[in-house]
Amino acid sequence: MSTVDKNLTSFIDIAKDSDFSIHNLPYGIFSETANEQRRAGVAIGEQVLDLSILESEGLLSLEGGPYFDQPTLNAFIDSGRDNWTTARKTIQTLLSTDNKDLSDNQDLIDKALFKQADVTMHLPVQVPGFTDFYSSKKHATNVGTMFRDPSNALLPNWTEMPVGYNGRASTVIVSGDDVVRPSGQLKPNADERPIFSPCKRLDFELETAFVVGRGNNIGQPIAVDDAIEHIFGMVLLNDWSARDIQKWEYVPLGPFNAKTFASEVSPWIVTMDALAPFKTPCPTQEPKPLAYLNEKETNNSYDINLSVELMPENSDETTVVCETNFKYMYWSMAQQLTHHTITGCKVEVGDMMGSGTISGPTPDSYGSMLEIAWNATKPVSLKGGETRSFIEDGDTVIMKGYSEKDGIRVGFGEVRGKVLPALNFNFDK
Incomplete structure (x- = not known):
């Protein structure tokens, strides 16, 4: 894992509160217009550095390449940690004030910076598989309190293993994509048959997701103390949820259509090397996990500040409805990945695995509207006078995240999505 050189500075002007310092350098895929050629870049300040240009100019040469004149990062990620380390060090050097290979070449700057x-x-x-966990103890306790006996909010298996479910990789979308309100079966009256209707309780879930950087062979679990070496980086995740569809369908086999319509991620993958300085312990796990989940590493989580803002349609004012931190997660990413593979399940490069809703200890740190408005009993006031219990058509949800320590900031940018009205189904045709 990387160490921080506090004296490292860039020749590019970067605001102190920028998520994209020279200590970050998150990877993404961009194009100059929506339909032009896609290729890889890193975020630096308010700009994107085109890695395919550096590669073609011979300034970024990696074993087995080229990798960056491609529409996804999968091949680069699959090339392994040695290339990850070399690329990061090379890009940092090229962007530093002490190196003139890029800063003194205006023609190259004009071609490579956007x-x-x-x-x-x-x-x-390209996401081969998507899994979502349920690893915030406070979130699980809140939901269990609402819908079951509060004294039995957590089911017995919750503190024994990272609970999760396999979602739909086909509906993982990127920040800025609109989300169509889903329709499905609802059961508003317990004594009557269900109805087909647009979702009336659309919710966000504030999450992160990690990107698998190294897979395994089928039948070969990933050991918990090796698991972090199988993780390339992290993104923000808004795991959109249809609470009323979920309530009717989830017994007996868990989430299905309520969770398959959109899982929206931030466009920049922040590497684990960039996040290494912000490691922190997970909360105390009681009972002690079984041996295969028992990590030697004690700093097995990350101090990442997270927030959610809501912006109604026809408004440019946002209201912060949640401020929390990734460090509250009960189960670590290494434990999640190990448990996922313990039966021999194969994971692949590019797989995304959601953390589960990240809720802190206080109501203003709850990571979903279900909790914040406490199942619609405590509506939230927005700037401009409107209130919300769940997400309405035209609302935009914006999630942000960053780590900061000793003047070094590493951030994710944002994941932003606007809700469009449900489709108008006509079943009489």
Whole structure:
């Protein structure tokens, strides 16, 4: 894992509160317009550095390449940690004030640097599989309290293993994509048959997701103390949820259509090397996990500040409805990945695995509207006078995240999605 050189600075002007310092260098896929050629870049300040140009100019040469004149990052990620390390060190050097290979070459700067505001961002990886966990103890306790006996909020298996389910990789979308309100079966009256209707309780779930950087062979689990070496980086995740569809369908086999319509991620993958300085312990796990989940590493989580803002249609004012931190997660990413593979399940490069809703200890740190408005009993006031219990048509949800320590900031940017009205189904045709 990387160490921080606090004296490292870039020749590019970067605001102190920028998520994209020279200590970050997250990877993404961009194009100059929506339909032009996609290729890889890193975010630096308010700009994107085109890695395919550096590669073609011979300034970024990696074993087995080229890798960056491609529409996804999968091949680069699959090339292995040695290339990850070399690429990061090379890019940092090229962007530093002490190196003139890029800073003194205006023609190359003109070809390789783009304003982020002027480019289109795309899904950074081809996602073979998507899994979502349920690893915030406070979130699980809140939901269990609402819908079961509060004294039995957590089911017995919750503190024994990272609970999760396999979702739909086909509906992982990138920040900025609109989300169509889903329709499905609802059961508003317990004594009557269900109805078909647009979802009336659309919710966000504030999550992160990790991107698998190295797979395994089928039948060969990943050991918990090796698991972090199988993780390339992290993104923000808004795991959109249809709470009323979910309530009717989830017994007996868990989430299905309520969770398959959109899982929206930020476009920049922040590497684990960039996040290494912000490691912190997970909460105390009681009972002690079984041996295969028992990590030697004690700093097995990350101090990442997270927030959610809501912006109604026809408004440019946002209201912060949640501020929390990734460090509250009960189960670590290494434990999640190990448990996922313990039966011999094969994971692949580019797989995304959601953390589960990240809720902190106080109501203003809850990571979903279900909790914040406490199942619609405590509506949230927005700037401008409106209130919300769940997400309405035209609302935009914006999630942000960053780590900061000793003047070093590493951030994710944002994941932003606007809700469009449900489709108008006509079943009489």
